[in-house]
Amino acid sequence: MLATIRHPASAAVQAPPLIIAHGLYGSGRNWGVIARRLADRREVVAVDMRNHGDSPRFPTQSYPDMAADLAEVIESFAAPVDLLGHSMGGKAAMHLALTRPDLIRRLVVADIAPVAYNHDQTRNAQAMASLDLTQITTRAEADAALAQRIDDPALRAFFLQSLDLRHKPPRWKLNLQVLEDEMPKIVGWPGTQGAFDHPALFLTGAESSYVRPEHRETIKALFPKARFAKIPEAGHWLHAEKPRAFEETVRVFLEA
Structure with missing residues (x-):
């Protein structure tokens, strides 16, 4: 469930x-x-x-x-x-x-x-997946890395709520590959x-x-x-x- x-x-x-x-x-x-x-x-x-x-x-x-x-x-x-x-x-x-x-x-x-x-949110999944999380230790570092792909600071802040920094190494609490693959169904x-x-x-x-x-x-x-x-x-x-x-x-x- x-x-x-x-x-x-x-x-x-x-x-x-x-x-x-x-x-x-x-x-x-x-x-x-x-x-x-x-x-x-x-x-x-x-x-x-x-x-x-x-x-x-x-x-x-x-x-x-x-x-x-x-x-x-x-x-x-x-x-x-x-x-x-x-x-x-x-x-x-x-x-x-x-x-x-x-x-x-x-x-x-x-x-x-x-x-x-008609809009597509695939690029946001790709932007999150592109981060090398083995090199991330703080939310500020993650934000700076994500800023290279996403300009909007409010949108980055929203996405970063799903970044689990307590896990070693950090991980996204999102199944990004499935969300990207299933984007036509989602939109x-x-x-x-x-x-x-x-x-x-x-x-x-x-x-x-x-x-x-x-x-x-x-x-x-x-x-x-x-x-x-x-x-x-x-x-x-x-x-x-x-x-x-x-x-x-x-x-x-x-x-x-």
Whole structure:
């Protein structure tokens, strides 16, 4: 089963558990602050998706496989639960909602649509894999080495959260070769059919181009009770850029 980080409710439980599925190259640990804040009235569980973090390594990264992983976690609780997925995790959450709607009470999809995209994240996997980790002893050294391939310091900082410096030699807590090999599936969409007839929130960054107006017809066909909201001054990483606005919007939707 997937590795999980559990945040028990800090007060009397008033709602089903919330499961959080992160995006590509992320981990459950990335969601620590938001998860803890949302755990005031419910248990919150952040997972490490397959081939990420402390979860098992597999040769595939398809959305049916990732959805099955999430179903296994959810079935260890008293379903239905609430499910939040960002980017790759959002696509896995949508596939699960369409194929196993009995497992999910409310769905939050963060800055992704059920469509195939043209962008390619392969170069980032290649950049991380190119580091000679036998020569790395500090995060600053890793950042300097990664800067030769990736200009954006915020993006490097995000990737470096998955570098395990306590291991000797350091290692990536990402199955980079499989993620590179499976990139067409990750940026794609398996054409999943069905209808999730429960509340769904499609929450996007106002400055992101991932969920465009032309995607709404497809979203509404698959998620007829979909609602749409935008976080001002936020891009694709809306939960990291505007965490309090993201948290409050999710809270209002889940508690409606």
